[in-house]
Amino acid sequence: MSKVNITINGKPYEAEAGKxxxxxxxxxxxxxxTLCYLEGxxxxxxxxxxxxxxxxxxxxxRNLQAACMIKISDGxxxxxxxxxxxxxxxxxxxxxxxxHPKDCLSCPRSLDCELQTLSRRLNVTEPRFEGEMKDLPVxxxxxxxxxxxxxxxxxxxxxxxxxxxKIGVLNAQKRGFKTVIQPSFGMxxxxxxxxxxxxxxxxxxVGALRETDAIDPVVKAIEDPNKxxxxxxxxxxxxxxxxxxxxxxxxxxxxxxxxxxxxxNFDEVFDVNFGADLTIMEEGTEFLQRxxxxxxxxxxxxxxxxxxxxxxxxxxxxRYPELxxxxxxxxxxxxxxxxxVKTYYAEKLGKDPxxxxxVSVMPCTAKKFEIARPEMNENGVPDVDAVLTxxxxxxxxxxxxxxxxxxxxxxxxxxxxxxxxxxxxFGVTGGVMEAALRTVYELVTGRELPxxxxxxxxxxxSTQIKTASLTFENVLPEYKFLEGFTANVAVTSGFxxxxxxxxxxxxxxxxxxxxxxxxxxxxxxxGGQPRGVKAEKWAARKAGIYAIDEGKQLxxxxxxxxxxxxxxxxxxxxxxxxxxxxxxxxxTARGKYNELI
Amino acid sequence: MSDVVKNLTAExxxxxxxxEKLANVIDLYSGKEGCLIQVLHAAQxxxxxxxxxxxxxxxxxMGFSVSYVSSVxxxxxxxxxxxxxxxxxxxxxxxxxxxxGGSALIEKLQELLGIGVxxxxxxxxxxxxxxxxxxxxxxxxxxVVDDDVHKQxxxxxxxxxxxxxxxx
Numbered sequence: 001m002s003k004v005n006i007t008i009n010g011k012p013y014e015a016e017a018g019k020x021x022x023x024x025x026x027x028x029x030x031x032x033x034t035l036c037y038l039e040g041x042x043x044x045x046x047x048x049x050x051x052x053x054x055x056x057x058x059x060x061x062r063n064l065q066a067a068c069m070i071k072i073s074d075g076x077x078x079x080x081x082x083x084x085x086x087x088x089x090x091x092x093x094x095x096x097x098x099x100h101p102k103d104c105l106s107c108p109r110s111l112d113c114e115l116q117t118l119s120r121r122l123n124v125t126e127p128r129f130e131g132e133m134k135d136l137p138v139x140x141x142x143x144x145x146x147x148x149x150x151x152x153x154x155x156x157x158x159x160x161x162x163x164x165x166k167i168g169v170l171n172a173q174k175r176g177f178k179t180v181i182q183p184s185f186g187m188x189x190x191x192x193x194x195x196x197x198x199x200x201x202x203x204x205x206v207g208a209l210r211e212t213d214a215i216d217p218v219v220k221a222i223e224d225p226n227k228x229x230x231x232x233x234x235x236x237x238x239x240x241x242x243x244x245x246x247x248x249x250x251x252x253x254x255x256x257x258x259x260x261x262x263x264x265n266f267d268e269v270f271d272v273n274f275g276a277d278l279t280i281m282e283e284g285t286e287f288l289q290r291x292x293x294x295x296x297x298x299x300x301x302x303x304x305x306x307x308x309x310x311x312x313x314x315x316x317x318x319r320y321p322e323l324x325x326x327x328x329x330x331x332x333x334x335x336x337x338x339x340x341v342k343t344y345y346a347e348k349l350g351k352d353p354x355x356x357x358x359v360s361v362m363p364c365t366a367k368k369f370e371i372a373r374p375e376m377n378e379n380g381v382p383d384v385d386a387v388l389t390x391x392x393x394x395x396x397x398x399x400x401x402x403x404x405x406x407x408x409x410x411x412x413x414x415x416x417x418x419x420x421x422x423x424x425x426f427g428v429t430g431g432v433m434e435a436a437l438r439t440v441y442e443l444v445t446g447r448e449l450p451x452x453x454x455x456x457x458x459x460x461x462s463t464q465i466k467t468a469s470l471t472f473e474n475v476l477p478e479y480k481f482l483e484g485f486t487a488n489v490a491v492t493s494g495f496x497x498x499x500x501x502x503x504x505x506x507x508x509x510x511x512x513x514x515x516x517x518x519x520x521x522x523x524x525x526x527g528g529q530p531r532g533v534k535a536e537k538w539a540a541r542k543a544g545i546y547a548i549d550e551g552k553q554l555x556x557x558x559x560x561x562x563x564x565x566x567x568x569x570x571x572x573x574x575x576x577x578x579x580x581x582x583x584x585x586x587x588t589a590r591g592k593y594n595e596l597i
Numbered sequence: 598m599s600d601v602v603k604n605l606t607a608e609x610x611x612x613x614x615x616x617e618k619l620a621n622v623i624d625l626y627s628g629k630e631g632c633l634i635q636v637l638h639a640a641q642x643x644x645x646x647x648x649x650x651x652x653x654x655x656x657x658x659m660g661f662s663v664s665y666v667s668s669v670x671x672x673x674x675x676x677x678x679x680x681x682x683x684x685x686x687x688x689x690x691x692x693x694x695x696x697x698g699g700s701a702l703i704e705k706l707q708e709l710l711g712i713g714v715x716x717x718x719x720x721x722x723x724x725x726x727x728x729x730x731x732x733x734x735x736x737x738x739x740x741v742v743d744d745d746v747h748k749q750x751x752x753x754x755x756x757x758x759x760x761x762x763x764x765x
Contacts, residue, residue, distance in 0.1 A: 168662025175672045184667035185649050185678075192664075593653065593663075 004074040009081055021067040021078055022050055032080055033089060033118055035096075036154035037068050038203055039534065041164060045069040047154060048092040049118065053079040064088050090122045096152055097124065098131030099177070100206075107150070107207045112531075114205035115152060136180060140212055141190035143368045144201060148180050151208040157181060157200035164520060166496040167315075169194045181208075193318040193592050195495065197311040197518045198365030198389075198527015211365050211528060214386045215396050221357035221385070222265050228349070229357045231261050232270040232337055232416065236363040236427030236523035237390045239544035243530040244394035245404040250540030252548055255409020260397050261361075262410060271412040272360065273419030275337030276426045276435070278566070279308065280557035282583055283330045284440045285574035287513055288479070295481045301325040303490075303511040306432050308332045310370035311518025311527075313587065315495050320502045321589035321596060326514075329584040331383075333426065334360045334367070335376055337416060338383030339582040344570045345416070353381040360384050361393045363427070363526035366518065375585055389528025418562035421454075421549030428542050429493035429522035430459035430466060433515040437470060437489070438556045444472050444479040454555055455546075462521060462538065464497040465490065467511075489513045494520030615643050616654060623658045633659065637670055645681035682717045682724040684762045686742050691730025693737040698751075702738060703727065705752035709759065723759065 001016045008030055015024040020043070025032050035047035045066035052067045053060065055077040064085060067078075079085065097119065104110050136148040153172065158181060161170040169183050169192045183192045201209045221227045242253040261269045286304065293300035307313060307328045316323060331339065338358050346353040360367060364387075370376065371384040388396065397404055411417065422438050425431030434456045441449045451457065458468045471486040472479070490511045492501050498516045505511060519526045524541040525533045549555060557563065571578045589596045605613070622639040626632035636655055637647060644651050647670050649663075656663040670676040686706060690699045703714065706725050710718050717724040733739050736748035740758065747758055 162662070162665065168665050171662070171664040171668035173664075173668055173671045182664075184652065184664040592657075 004072055004076075006072050006074070006076045006078065008078045015072055017072065017074075019072055021052060021054070021065070021070050021072055021076075024072055025067065025078075025080060030080055032067050033093075033121060034068060035114060035118060035152065035205055036156065038156045038159060041203075042154070042156050042159035043068050044155070047096070047152075049089050049122075051085055051088045051092070053082055053085055055079075086122070090124065093118055093122050094124060094128050095131075097127065098129035099133055100152065101133065101150055102127060108210055108213070109207035113207060132177070134177075134180075139188060141188065142372050143196045143212060143365050144189065144198070145210050145212045146182075146189065147208050148182065150206050151181055152206055153179055153181065154205060155181070156203040156205065157209060160199040160203050164496065165195070165197060165199055165494060166499065167193065167195060167197075170200060191594065193314075193590070193594070195311040195314045195318075195518060196366035196369045196527075197495070199519060200527075201365060202525075202527050202529070202531055202533060211389050211392065212368065213392060214368070214388055215392055215399075218357075218359050218386050218388060218396070221359075224357075226355060227357045228351055228355055229266050229359065230268045230270060230341060231264075231266040231359045231361060232272045232275070232334060232341075233257065233261070233361045234272045234334060234363055234427065234523065235276065235424045235545065236526060236529065236541070237361050237393070238548070239427070239524060239541045240363065240390050240529045241394060242404070244391070244398075247405060248540070249537045250542075250544035252544050253404075254548070255411070256404055256407040257393075258412055259407040259410040260402050260404055263402050263407075264396060264400055266359070268413045269410075270337065270341075270416040271419050271423075272334045272337060273423035273426075274416040274560070274562060275333030275335075275340075276423035277419050277557035277560045277563050278336050278340075278583070279330055279333045279426075279432075280422060280435050280439050281563060281567070281574045282336070282579055283307075283328050284436050284443065284557075286328055286330065287436070287440060288443070288482075289575060291485070291487075291512065292481050295485065303505060303514050304328055305513075306515045307585075308426065308432055309366070309516060309518040309523075310364065311366040312495075312498060312516045314366065314369065314590075315498060315518065316502070317588055317590040318592050318594075319499065320506075321591060323502060323505065324587045324589060326505070327587055329580075329586065331376070331583055331585045332367075332370065333423075334362065335370065335383050335585070336583045338371075338376075339378055340566070340570075341416070342378045342381050342383060343582055344566070353378065357385045358383070359386045359388060361388050361390065363390050363523045363529045364519075365389060365527040367528075378582060391528060391530055394530065415562045415565065418560060420557055420560045421552040421555035422557045423560075424545055424548045424552070427523045427545050428460070429462075429517050430456070430491045430515065431522065431545070432517075433459055433489055433491050433513065435557060436513070436515075439558045441470065441472070442556060443558065444475050444482055446476050447474075453550065459489075459491045459515075460542075460546075462535075464494065464520075465492045465501060467491075487512045489515070491515045493517040493522050496520075618643050619651070619654060620658065623655070626659075633661065633666065633669055634673070637666070637676060641676060646677045646679055648678060648680070677715070679715060679717050679724065680721060683722050684724075684743055685726055686723055686740065686759075687726045687728045687731075689729070689731050689733075689737070689739040689741065690727050691734065691737075693730070693734035694739055697737040699738045701752050702740060702750055702755065705755050709755055722763070 003014050004017045033049045035049050050067040051064040054065045134149045139146040158170050162168045172179050222229050238254040239250050241257050242251040258269050290300040305326045307330050341358050342353040367387045376383045422435035438449045459466050467490045469486050469488050472482045475483050488511050521538045525538050619640050640651050652666045653663050656666045688702050714725050740747045740750045
């Protein structure tokens with residue numbers, strides 16, 4: 001890349017040609033306010049808050065320019081902090097505020113709102129313009145709450161839905177003041193092919209998009225003396241929960257999180273990692289059964305696809321109903337664990353399963369939809385009663401006045417608090433596949449997965465579609481059918497990648513096992529995680545997850561003593577009768593327009 | 598094909614033919630970018646308006662999401678999602694007509710027909726529209742029904758004007 005010389009506020013800088021003024025300013029720690037900007041995703045100069053003065057070839061450009069849109073050129077001189085610039089930005093912000101509700105005190109995004117922060121930063125001290133308000137109803141679904149009267153039309157959510165996830169449920173309908181970001185024909189989002197991935201919620205700068213809060217019912221259950229409340233936490237939560245309390249991204253806060261959950265008065269604190277280890281036993285066994293059938297002349301549907309991500313499940317039900325038989329029949333880890341809590345564990349406690357209230361803390365918004373699926377219950381008792389996102393848990397901890405950062409560490413409660421490193425990596429793209437291969441390879445050959453540090457290197461990075469091949473040699477006698485067999489695996493995350501892989505499968509590409517996670521990058525950047533995700537944050541959270549895995553003595557699901565015990569005591573064997581009854585599920589062909597249901 | 602057609606009503610046959618026409622239009626534009634507006638224009642010519650199923654058809658056959666298609670169709674006031682009625686009642690709100698009481702005519706029409714602007718009556722007989730200057734400022738305020746210009750209309754005249762079209 002060629003370099004160009006520019007000046008910003010009179011100081012010379014050398015920067016790469018082709019970059020925007022905003023990018024160069026940020027690299028050099030010069031603050032330019034933005035609202036609609038989302039690096040590499042949404043750059044269209046919409047909000048007009050990044051206005052700067054620009055001079056090229058010694059001539060000032062007549063109008064102020066949007067720093068996110070103008071590329072630097074040699075000799076360019078930029079001023080980011082003149083009275084003219086400050087005034088223009090402030091007026092543009094005040095105009096945005098003129099039709100924005102001023103109920104900040106009771107807004108769930110208060111103190112976490114980009115519009116509010118900008119108002120302070122640009123020194124808005126009075127509501128100078130009183131405009132017409134958008135009188136739009138608040139739309140509440142199981143998963144999300146959409147208050148479009150608070151929308152600032154930044155279109156970040158539109159960009160996530162259309163450009164990144166390529167679902168295209170949300171778009172700007174109508175025009176001018178009447179513009180509203182919603183599905184076609186004013187449809188409720190719950191009636192569309194929305195996957196509930198929540199990536200729109202993750203990028204919303206204001207209180208317009210949020211998860212439908214489950215804190216109230218959870219608190220009520222905790223207070224109810226007749227309810228025995230159990231909470232279980234997904235792997236990705238522990239490397240992000242520290243962020244809302246000012247801890248750096250990727251900080252491993254497992255111990256503090258468990259202490260906080262106990263302080264919130266949950267009766268027991270379990271780890272969904274246990275369910276993840278269990279999933280590997282079930283899913284790995286299911287894969288071996290399918291492979292055996294395929295290799296010995298029986299009938300089997302391959303490639304098998306993972307089923308942990310409820311966003312992905314809804315995606316395939318809408319877009320590729322013909323491929324539903326390829327999905328593993330395994331419930332997702334927290335649903336498996338929920339089913340066990342409401343059966344095995346209820347029996348053990350001597351409690352009526354109806355009196356147990358199970359809460360899952362998830363990095364995911366789609367899990368709120370998953371627990372409401374009609375098939376997710378044991379004899380009418382829901383497997384899981386409520387899902388809190390990581391953000392909601394952080395709010396709950398704040399509401400309870402718990403000083404999270406200074407908490408001592410505690411351990412998860414046994415038996416469903418015991419897990420291996422294989423379960424931790426479920427939180428990152430490639431992790432489920434790696435965990436499965438660690439167990440499958442060892443079951444089949446009796447030897448450890450021949451990869452450095454047990455990591456299947458090509459599957460762990462941030463590439464959209466990753467593939468690997470693994471050949472089984474010198475297998476144990478009972479797996480003779482696999483001798484010399486090369487398993488081709490693929491891993492993808494995000495629905496754009498998922499659609500591409502599904503097209504490959506339909507075109508006959510010889511994959512045997514495919515992992516899909518709905519959010520690009522995996523659960524660590526799920527729709528329920530603390531907002532403001534950038535590439536560095538993804539890397540930090542991922543490093544946190546891998547550090548937990550590598551720090552554990554047991555790193556393969558089949559070595560988990562609690563898992564071994566539960567098979568001996570209750571389940572019998574993986575994919576056995578009892579497992580099929582409570583740990584496996586089925587799917588619903590929906591069609592793109594829900595025309596199949 | 599003919600076996601299937603036999604069981605269809607005349608209306609359904611027409612609809613099917615219309616979708617075939619639309620498919621041909623989309624074929625014509627296939628591979629070219631930026632043609633959505635032209636296709637929607639043609640679709641409105643064929644169907645008279647752009648209901649959900651037509652926009653869905655356009656979306657599926659052009660590789661867009663229906664939400665994207667409706668974002669375009671709802672942006673331009675030329676595109677309509679309500680069926681063409683037997684009679685279009687257009688009230689001019691150009692400057693002259695506006696000054697001489699055009700908006701009172703809209704209110705009265707809404708009251709008489711029980712519908713809003715851009716909507717159609719349940720029997721599909723009338724719809725109300727607002728137009729800009731029709732070039733008959735000397736006759737303001739003007740109401741145009743189909744191609745007939747009614748001059749110097751007072752709210753009290755409207756019931757009689759509508760009645761002229763009811764019997765047709």
